[in-house]
Amino acid sequence: xxxxxxxxxxxxxxxxxxxxxxxxxxxxxxxxxxxxxxxxxxxxxxxxxxxxxxxxxxxxxxxxxxxxxxxxxxxxxxxxxxxxxxxxxxxxxxxxxxxxxxxxxxxxxxxxxxxxxxxxxxxxxxxxxxxxxxxxxxxxxxxxxxxxxxxxxxxxxxxxxxxxxxxxxxxxxxxxxxxxxxxxxxxxxxxxxxxxxxxxxxxxxxxxxxxxxxxxxxxxxxxxxxxxxx
Amino acid sequence: xxxxxxxxxxxxxxxxxxxxxxxxxxxxxxxxxxxxxxxxxxxxxxxxxxxxxxxxxxxxxxxxxxxxxxxxxxxxxxxxxxxxxxxxxxxxxxxxxxxxxxxxxxxxxxxxxxxxxxxxxxxxxxxxxxxxxxxxxxxxxxxxxxxxxxxxxxxxxxxxxxxxxxxxxxxxxxxxxxxxxxxxxxxxxxxxxxxxxxxxxxxxxxxxxxxxxxxxxxxxxxxxxxxxxx
DNA sequence: CCCACTTTGTGCGTGCTTTCACAAGGGCGT
DNA sequence: ACGCCCTTGTGAAAGCACGCACAAAGTGGG
Numbered sequence: 001x002x003x004x005x006x007x008x009x010x011x012x013x014x015x016x017x018x019x020x021x022x023x024x025x026x027x028x029x030x031x032x033x034x035x036x037x038x039x040x041x042x043x044x045x046x047x048x049x050x051x052x053x054x055x056x057x058x059x060x061x062x063x064x065x066x067x068x069x070x071x072x073x074x075x076x077x078x079x080x081x082x083x084x085x086x087x088x089x090x091x092x093x094x095x096x097x098x099x100x101x102x103x104x105x106x107x108x109x110x111x112x113x114x115x116x117x118x119x120x121x122x123x124x125x126x127x128x129x130x131x132x133x134x135x136x137x138x139x140x141x142x143x144x145x146x147x148x149x150x151x152x153x154x155x156x157x158x159x160x161x162x163x164x165x166x167x168x169x170x171x172x173x174x175x176x177x178x179x180x181x182x183x184x185x186x187x188x189x190x191x192x193x194x195x196x197x198x199x200x201x202x203x204x205x206x207x208x209x210x211x212x213x214x215x216x217x218x219x220x221x222x223x224x225x226x227x228x229x230x
Numbered sequence: 231x232x233x234x235x236x237x238x239x240x241x242x243x244x245x246x247x248x249x250x251x252x253x254x255x256x257x258x259x260x261x262x263x264x265x266x267x268x269x270x271x272x273x274x275x276x277x278x279x280x281x282x283x284x285x286x287x288x289x290x291x292x293x294x295x296x297x298x299x300x301x302x303x304x305x306x307x308x309x310x311x312x313x314x315x316x317x318x319x320x321x322x323x324x325x326x327x328x329x330x331x332x333x334x335x336x337x338x339x340x341x342x343x344x345x346x347x348x349x350x351x352x353x354x355x356x357x358x359x360x361x362x363x364x365x366x367x368x369x370x371x372x373x374x375x376x377x378x379x380x381x382x383x384x385x386x387x388x389x390x391x392x393x394x395x396x397x398x399x400x401x402x403x404x405x406x407x408x409x410x411x412x413x414x415x416x417x418x419x420x421x422x423x424x425x426x427x428x429x430x431x432x433x434x435x436x437x438x439x440x441x442x443x444x445x446x447x448x449x450x451x452x453x454x455x456x457x458x459x460x
Numbered sequence: 461c462c463c464a465c466t467t468t469g470t471g472c473g474t475g476c477t478t479t480c481a482c483a484a485g486g487g488c489g490t
Numbered sequence: 491a492c493g494c495c496c497t498t499g500t501g502a503a504a505g506c507a508c509g510c511a512c513a514a515a516g517t518g519g520g
Contacts, residue, residue: 213316
């Protein structure tokens with residue numbers, strides 16, 4: 001959803017593949033911790049819930065890193081995927097909004113451990129500013145511009161209420177942030193060169209409800225119930 | 231496919247459309263609160279960041295609810311989308327795992343307002359059980375089976391550590407839950423009739439990092455040599 | 461009543477994604 | 491060295507999704 005139609009030729013890795021690479025990476029890290037040296041596409045596919053042909057095609061976009069008859073070297077593949085995703089360098093992340101969700105994100109282990117460093121927590125509420133959360137002191141939102149410049153923040157995470165999100169987004173972009181992860185339930189308006197990914201908890205629930213309804217409708221036998229007719 | 235000309239409606243709504251319906255719904259509810267009675271596909275498309283033709287095609291899967299020359303009746307469309315998503319009934323949700331994330335979810339306003347009722351919060355840690363969170367008393371995980379049966383829970387939200395997730399998932403399925411929203415960073419193993427949606431915070435960040443890396447690589451002019459396909 | 465204007469609903473071409481099926485490559489036991 | 495068995499990498503085909511462009515349908519003014 002972040003790709004734009006007017007983009008010049010995109011000679012790189014398909015978006016659908018990029019979205020799956022982190023999944024493979026996590027599975028591989030699990031194998032690595034268990035000391036498993038090699039893995040076949042079938043095994044890795046089973047561990048990630050992906051079709052094995054799709055997995056092979058995904059990996060083929062990175063290069064030919066497998067060995068026929070054997071499989072893939074776990075450590076080498078971890079390195080290659082990490083490199084492709086840009087995780088061999090550290091990215092500084094600022095979290096704006098230290099409510100329940102912001103705190104959850106700050107304490108979420110997955111962030112700090114691999115490739116991401118939480119550079120700052122920012123909030124507007126006086127009762128939150130100054131408190132320590134996840135080893136960091138929450139700073140006031142007014143220092144956003146300073147923090148982004150000084151800490152070289154390139155990814156902003158918006159966990160504010162919906163009303164504040166666009167304003168925060170604009171300020172992030174104004175100081176050079178070009179990647180934004182948005183948890184606020186609004187559609188952010190951004191220029192073309194900025195990537196936005198959105199995570200919306202209630203949308204996910206609504207999609208589940210749709211399928212759940214379909215299942216229980218079938219169970220009950222009452223098919224189309226076309227009551228209203230203009 | 232296999233659309234019968236005699237039937238006005240084809241009930242098979244594409245998955246991509248289903249994923250966007252909640253987006254339209256939220257925008258429409260905003261219009262409704264502002265007292266706007268009708269909206270054109272162009273306006274609604276602008277508000278949701280979607281191509282207007284795509285929006286019309288999405289809505290056409292629900293039926294012909296628009297008026298040519300005028301647009302769509304906001305209230306009527308809200309009702310139709312809600313009905314299609316199954317939000318005209320209330321769904322009971324159980325949240326398992328009341329850590330930082332679980333608390334954030336419990337306090338997330340968007341749940342209760344839109345067809346979802348948090349029926350229970352469950353956790354295994356003694357220091358959490360018994361505490362009140364978001365107006366509910368946290369119950370011990372051992373009462374999961376009782377809660378699901380008595381409260382008619384059909385959607386389970388897993389916000390536990392990764393290690394506990396599969397076990398909780400199995401127990402949910404064993405008592406009849408068929409829709410699961412999983413925040414734990416593991417691939418859940420479930421039978422075919424169970425729907426799982428996964429929200430993974432670090433995966434989203436990694437996808438952003440990929441695009442960010444590509445942008446800064448271009449800016450910096452690294453030793454990347456682009457090779458045109460033959 | 462008629463005409464100009466607006467907006468929906470959709471046929472169709474295009475490009476991306478997934479899946480199948482298999483040739484090519486590599487290891488291993490004998 | 492040889493042949494068997496395994497697994498990768500990839501054409502090719504099928505399936506989806508997207509967006510253009512336009513006919514159909516409805517509104518409102520004169």
